[in-house]
Amino acid sequence: MQDFDVVILGAGAAGLMCAMAAGARGRRVLLLDHAAQAGSKILISGGGRCNFTNTDTAPDRFLSDNPHFAKSALKRYTARDFVALVEKHRIPFHEKTLGQLFCDGSARAVVAMLLAECDAAGVDLRLNHRITEVSRADRFRVDTDRGGFSATSLVLATGGLSIPKMGATGFSLDLARRFGLPVTATRPALVPLTFSGEELELMQPLSGVSLEVVARCGRQAFREAMLFTHRGLSGPAVLQVSSLWRPGESLTLDLLPGTDAAAFLLERKCSRPRAELRTVLGEVLPGRLAQALGAGAAQEMGNLPDKALRAVAEGLGRRRVTPSGTEGYAKAEVMGGGVDTAALSSRTLEAAAVPGLYVVGEAVDVTGWLGGYNFQWAWSSGWCAGQVA
Numbered sequence: 001m002q003d004f005d006v007v008i009l010g011a012g013a014a015g016l017m018c019a020m021a022a023g024a025r026g027r028r029v030l031l032l033d034h035a036a037q038a039g040s041k042i043l044i045s046g047g048g049r050c051n052f053t054n055t056d057t058a059p060d061r062f063l064s065d066n067p068h069f070a071k072s073a074l075k076r077y078t079a080r081d082f083v084a085l086v087e088k089h090r091i092p093f094h095e096k097t098l099g100q101l102f103c104d105g106s107a108r109a110v111v112a113m114l115l116a117e118c119d120a121a122g123v124d125l126r127l128n129h130r131i132t133e134v135s136r137a138d139r140f141r142v143d144t145d146r147g148g149f150s151a152t153s154l155v156l157a158t159g160g161l162s163i164p165k166m167g168a169t170g171f172s173l174d175l176a177r178r179f180g181l182p183v184t185a186t187r188p189a190l191v192p193l194t195f196s197g198e199e200l201e202l203m204q205p206l207s208g209v210s211l212e213v214v215a216r217c218g219r220q221a222f223r224e225a226m227l228f229t230h231r232g233l234s235g236p237a238v239l240q241v242s243s244l245w246r247p248g249e250s251l252t253l254d255l256l257p258g259t260d261a262a263a264f265l266l267e268r269k270c271s272r273p274r275a276e277l278r279t280v281l282g283e284v285l286p287g288r289l290a291q292a293l294g295a296g297a298a299q300e301m302g303n304l305p306d307k308a309l310r311a312v313a314e315g316l317g318r319r320r321v322t323p324s325g326t327e328g329y330a331k332a333e334v335m336g337g338g339v340d341t342a343a344l345s346s347r348t349l350e351a352a353a354v355p356g357l358y359v360v361g362e363a364v365d366v367t368g369w370l371g372g373y374n375f376q377w378a379w380s381s382g383w384c385a386g387q388v389a
């Protein structure tokens with residue numbers, strides 16, 4: 001049995017940040033992971049360039065049963081703090097769009113940075129350790145297939161359920177339940193949506209077509225790109241609304257954001273009366289989509305009644321679609337839901353009922369929008385726990 005001050009389970013984004021922060025305070029930190037490498041989701045994130053934070057980080061960019069919970073941690077360790085760390089390590093980066101900061105080069109630089117900070121803080125990182133048992137008497141005790149460890153603080157940082165083939169598990173959720181902490185309903189989030197029936201028949205032949213839309217679910221709307229897939233819809237706008245969508249609900253799509261579709265079509269009826277509808281739609285939509293939407297009206301614009309054009313406009317500006325489901329955890333960027341925030345301190349992420357137990361990162365019921373917000377939550381929550389664990 002080896003003794004530490006802090007044992008952190010999971011060497012992902014939140015675990016690495018927590019380890020370097022606790023280590024920097026002089027705590028003896030053990031960081032354990034069952035995988036062969038640390039930070040594997042960081043490595044594949046952002047198409048290999050890691051969208052590591054967002055300059056527009058604010059609490060309203062996060063979903064949770066308690067929308068106020070993330071405020072404290074996000075304020076204590078900000079996007080600017082993480083950017084300062086990236087700059088200290090001279091990692092070149094750029095803003096891609098909408099405040100999203102990406103590495104110019106490989107995401108490997110971010111993992112190397114976190115590992116260097118952990119190393120400097122004396123963190124004992126052990127990979128390829130299968131955790132077999134966790135218990136608590138006067139100290140926490142963690143047994144693995146390669147020996148046992150004890151500590152006064154235990155941090156659950158094993159992430160969520162998305163991408164099980166990369167080793168994602170519900171380990172933190174199960175362990176939290178065993179310690180008596182409530183866990184909210186979990187679901188795939190930031191995930192492509194699937195369709196069936198007539199809607200899928202329209203979408204399938206359009207697979208690969210992308211365009212800018214406004215996608216709406218309830219009161220929240222996102223103006224970003226949407227992509228047709230062979231199973232339905234994806235792309236940033238759809239991933240964003242997928243986190244809000246619940247089975248049975250409809251979404252509204254504006255396929256011509258910023259354009260009054262009815263005014264446009266009625267004007268073209270006058271200015272291009274001999275053109276077919278699909279040709280006119282091709283002025284403002286990708287060709288294949290224009291063909292598909294105009295296919296039913298192979299008449300010249302001048303012969304189409306205003307009422308028919310208004311109906312087409314309605315289908316462009318306020319198109320209601322009803323997903324049949326999602327592509328599930330295999331394709332979800334994150335898990336929605338997690339350890340109930342009601343059981344945790346928003347300042348330290350410590351469980352109120354189990355002193356010394358902390359839950360950080362994606363395992364907590366805090367889910368960011370697409371765009372670097374989930375990593376920022378991992379950094380902020382990991383750092384806050386690292387100040388006290």
Ligand code: FDA
Pocket residue numbers: 009010011012013014015032033034035037038039040041042044045046047050051052053129130131157158159160162163167168169170171332333334360361362363371372373374375376378
């Ligand atoms: P994370 O998943 O990073 O780490 C968990 C660690 O625990 C892993 O190292 C894992 O091996 C380990 N573990 C799991 N079960 C265990 C067990 N039973 N025993 C021991 N160890 C165990 N976010 C963002 O902000 N910008 C982006 O660009 C992207 N891009 C992106 C792309 C893709 C394809 C995915 C799947 C996800 C993203 N994300 C993202 C989301 C982001 O990766 C995610 O929110 C954070 O990695 C969560 O950090 P955590 O540390 O909580 O979990």
